[in-house]
Amino acid sequence: MGIILIIMPFFIGLGAWLLLGKRSAPAKCPALVFHEVSNKPSLFSLSEISQKRFTAFADELVRRDYRTLRLSDAVEAPAGRGATVALTFDDAFESVFTLAAPVLRHNNQTATIFAVAGFLGRRSTWDVYAARTHCSAAQLRQLAADGFEIGSHSLTHPDLRRLDDRELAREIGDSKKLLEDSIGAPVTAFSFPFGSWNARVWEMVLNAGYRCATVYRGAAAVADSRRVPVYGVYAFDSTPSIFNKIDTTVEFSLSRAQSRIMAHFAKGSAVVKFRKEYKR
Numbered sequence: 001m002g003i004i005l006i007i008m009p010f011f012i013g014l015g016a017w018l019l020l021g022k023r024s025a026p027a028k029c030p031a032l033v034f035h036e037v038s039n040k041p042s043l044f045s046l047s048e049i050s051q052k053r054f055t056a057f058a059d060e061l062v063r064r065d066y067r068t069l070r071l072s073d074a075v076e077a078p079a080g081r082g083a084t085v086a087l088t089f090d091d092a093f094e095s096v097f098t099l100a101a102p103v104l105r106h107n108n109q110t111a112t113i114f115a116v117a118g119f120l121g122r123r124s125t126w127d128v129y130a131a132r133t134h135c136s137a138a139q140l141r142q143l144a145a146d147g148f149e150i151g152s153h154s155l156t157h158p159d160l161r162r163l164d165d166r167e168l169a170r171e172i173g174d175s176k177k178l179l180e181d182s183i184g185a186p187v188t189a190f191s192f193p194f195g196s197w198n199a200r201v202w203e204m205v206l207n208a209g210y211r212c213a214t215v216y217r218g219a220a221a222v223a224d225s226r227r228v229p230v231y232g233v234y235a236f237d238s239t240p241s242i243f244n245k246i247d248t249t250v251e252f253s254l255s256r257a258q259s260r261i262m263a264h265f266a267k268g269s270a271v272v273k274f275r276k277e278y279k280r
C-alpha cells in the first residue's frame with residue numbers, strides 16, 4: 001500500500017506532464033470532487049480519502065481563510081472578496097454523511113453532494129471492487145436541512161452519452177424530481193456519471209431545469225461558465241497537494257495534472273462495469 005501511494009503520483013504526474021504539456025489555466029472559483037471518505041483505507045480504491053486527511057484539509061481551509069461555496073452559489077454569485085472553493089462529493093456515499101459532513105459542520109463549511117437518485121440507501125453496483133452504501137433519503141434530507149446542497153448524479157449512474165433520448169430524459173429529469181421530493185428543496189446542480197457528457201447531454205441537463213454542472217477539465221468543458229471544472233481528490237493526495245489544485249495563482253500544478261490523468265483513465269471510478277450488469 002505504502003509504496004504504491006508513493007510511486008503512483010510520480011508516474012501519474014510524469015504522464016500528465018508528457019501528455020498534457022504545462023498549461024492548465026485556473027478557474028475563478030476552483031472546485032474539487034471527493035468520493036468516499038473512509039476510516040479503513042482500501043488497497044484498491046484510489047478515489048477515497050481518509051477522514052484524518054479530509055479533516056486536516058478542511059481545517060487548513062479555515063486557517064487560510066477560504067470560504068466554501070455550494071456549486072450553484074459559486075456559479076451564480078459574482079466573484080466576491082477572498083479565496084473561495086466549491087467542495088463537491090460524487091455518488092453521495094453514506095460516509096459523506098457519517099464522516100465528512102460532521103467535519104464540515106464543525107467548521108461552518110458547506111459542500112454540494114451529488115446523489116444517484118435510484119440508489120438512495122442502497123449499495124452501488126458499478127464499481128468492480130467494493131459495493132458501497134449510499135446516503136438514504138432521510139440522510140440527504142438532513143444534509144439539505146443543514147445547508148448542504150444536494151445535486152443529481154443521475155438515476156442509475158450510466159454513461160449518459162450512450163442512452164437514447166427517452167432514457168436520457170429519465171436519468172436527468174426523473175432523478176431531479178425524485179431528489180426534490182426526497183429533500184423538499186429544488187435540485188439545480190448536476191454531475192455527470194464517470195464525467196461523461198456531450199452537447200446533447202448538456203442540452204438535456206439545461207432543458208430539465210438544472211443551472212450548473214461539474215465537469216472534468218478540458219477545452220469544451222470551460223466554454224460555458226455554467227460548467228464548473230473540478231479536480232478529483234485521491235487517496236495519495238496530501239493537504240499541500242490538494243491546495244495545489246485550488247491555488248489560482250499557480251499556473252502549472254502537478255497535482256491538477258494528476259487529477260486530469262486520473263479523471264481521464266478512471267473517470268472517478270475504479271473500474272467501470274458494463275451497463276447491463278448494473279442496470280436497475
Ligand SMILES: [Zn+2]
Pocket residue numbers: 090091153157193194268
Ligand atoms: Zn459517480
